Amino acid sequence: MSRPPLQALIGFAAAARMGNLTRAAESMHLTVSALSHQIRAIEERLGRRLFVRGARGVRLTDDGQALYERIAPHLDAIERALQPRVCRDDSLTITLMPSFASSWLVPRLPRFLAAHPQLEISLQSNIGVVDFARETVIDAGIRFGPGKWPGLEAVHLFDDWVTPTASPALLERLGYPTLQTLGSFPLLGAPGGRWSEWFAEFGGTPPERFVAILDDSENLHRAAVEGLGIVLGRMTLARPLIEAGRLVTLFDERFKAEFAHYLVFPPRSRGHRGLAVFRDWLLEEAQVYEAAEAIPPRHVGAARKATKVVKTPKTTPATRRRKGG
Structure with missing residues (x-):
């Protein structure tokens, strides 16, 4: 079977979009008779009617609608490909x-x-x-x-780096983790992900379950800001939140992200x-x-050490005597 002429399919698509043979023929610089002949050739080839004619124009039959839906995307792609591309350097x-x-x-x-x-x-x-x-x-x-x-x-x-980060509110509520106790805190993520690499590299026991699993990095960081849990923060996303005081890093330890x-x-x-x-x-x-990222941001552990409160031991008669009291 010979291939149908592209011009006939373009004429059919124009009539389908406009719902009017006269306007479709004018857009293609054809007579209505010539366009009707092209459409009739497609109908004879398929053995199906594509249009129903009415007083105000034409409308697609079910077979015509099915044909239009199949060919329209391809015709649009051809039209885009043939359009000249204007490249402006400014x-x-x-x-x-x-x-x-x-x-x-x-x-x-x-x-x-x-x-x-x-x-x-x-x-x-x-x-x-x-x-x-x-x-x-x-x-x-x-x-x-x-x-x-x-x-x-x-x-x-540039490369990216990841390290555990959390909101100040969560740390105030639950306290501060160590590398060994991190797995007992609410973690955001999924089993088998980068958290597995973290615990394998830096120690500690991974949790049996994560408090929440989100499929988008931005949502993970947002959840951490809201105090839902600790996120293995990607520094490109976490750095502005850290500088704004909405997140803090927990450790100096970090490792390179999988991608760049x-x-x-x-x-x-x-x-x-x-x-x-x-x-x-x-x-x-x-x-x-990258030069700035070579210096890890000040993390909560360092801040906690800097503001550590030394408790005064309780005095007893014995200690008072030793002090001369």
């Missing part, structure tokens, strides 16, 4: 995780915009995988991952001068950030 669109935007990039962005006022930057928060072939308006992305994405170039920005932060972009963005400027700035900021 305009930059970046996709990134909402948590990374709020905790790391946005607080630093004013410095970039002040240094490069001619560059218009647009941030699109997205937690899913971005198809750069389809989303042609997006120039690059910032992602937390393994560093290898098929068909994309990846520039390493990368700037990723498709080959078509290699020559984007605005992206090159943004990449260089990101690398400079990442270097400063």
